[in-house]
Amino acid sequence: MRGTFNKTLLEIAKNDPRIHMVLADIGYGEIEPFRDAFPERYYNVGVAEQNMTGVACGIAMEGNIAVTYSIANFPTLRCLEQVRNDVCYHNANVKIVIIGGGVSYGPLGMSHHSTEDIAIMRALPNMAVVVPCDNFEAEAATRAMIEYDGPLYYRCGYKGEKDIHSGPVDFKLGRAITVREGSDVTLMFAGPVGLNVVKAADILAKEGISCRIVSMHTIKPIDRDAIIDAAKNTGGIITIEEHNLSGGLGSAVAEVICDSGVAPEKFRRIALPDVNVALIGHQEWIRSQYGMDAEGIAKQIRDTVRK
Numbered sequence: 012m013r014g015t016f017n018k019t020l021l022e023i024a025k026n027d028p029r030i031h032m033v034l035a036d037i038g039y040g041e042i043e044p045f046r047d048a049f050p051e052r053y054y055n056v057g058v059a060e061q062n063m064t065g066v067a068c069g070i071a072m073e074g075n076i077a078v079t080y081s082i083a084n085f086p087t088l089r090c091l092e093q094v095r096n097d098v099c100y101h102n103a104n105v106k107i108v109i110i111g112g113g114v115s116y117g118p119l120g121m122s123h124h125s126t127e128d129i130a131i132m133r134a135l136p137n138m139a140v141v142v143p144c145d146n147f148e149a150e151a152a153t154r155a156m157i158e159y160d161g162p163l164y165y166r167c168g169y170k171g172e173k174d175i176h177s178g179p180v181d182f183k184l185g186r187a188i189t190v191r192e193g194s195d196v197t198l199m200f201a202g203p204v205g206l207n208v209v210k211a212a213d214i215l216a217k218e219g220i221s222c223r224i225v226s227m228h229t230i231k232p233i234d235r236d237a238i239i240d241a242a243k244n245t246g247g248i249i250t251i252e253e254h255n256l257s258g259g260l261g262s263a264v265a266e267v268i269c270d271s272g273v274a275p276e277k278f279r280r281i282a283l284p285d286v287n288v289a290l291i292g293h294q295e296w297i298r299s300q301y302g303m304d305a306e307g308i309a310k311q312i313r314d315t316v317r318k
Contacts, residue, residue, distance in 0.1 A: 113253030130258025247277030
């Protein structure tokens, strides 16, 4: 997905001179085409994410679009105060892009995991939060990101993710995408873990359980209509996300349910538990340890629907 993001951003930047990239000692074959094409709009500040964010804010406040870019939690947690006080307080047109959401960097350990980011970013005033699930959404989300005026957090996958959609999608910020219709339960997911959700739904379909599958690619602003419709017209809502159980997609959906007064028959959140994910290993293996592989997700859905 990161390759799709970088190629799309480069394509847009050819026709939009406002776009600048600000990085913190990262590249290695992905962003060099942007550097070579637009050296006057490319800044590598070194291992200094707080400075990266401040520089980006200054660039944006001169009428430009600044894109900060690094791996996992470094453009968010390491410089949270600057994101809050510089970017959000000034409503600056800064796009904060991370590569490798969730446990994509599993072999590098919990210091490289991004598992609390959605909760933190969506709590910041003026900040939109976008979590594309595959290459088709990644491309569309990149275009929507540039069109959006204001701070935006873009949680990208890593590399080699398989597509969930079969072609280009009708992507609008704040509007969920229905991947598949169903009636017994609605599965709402965010990010590349959605592929396991689709596989889980395939398993359950053979058992007679009909799942509506919805990509909640925008966590903030969230699609309230999609949530309320699912609560009214399907047998329940289950959220799935590669993020801490606290504060992410599941919490955002629960908030809408409570505020709207329209309660689904059943509701469950599938996410990483509220622990430091200290396991070391491949992303899919770590997912499996927390019941977030296809079989694990299917079991939790089955248990909820049949309870």
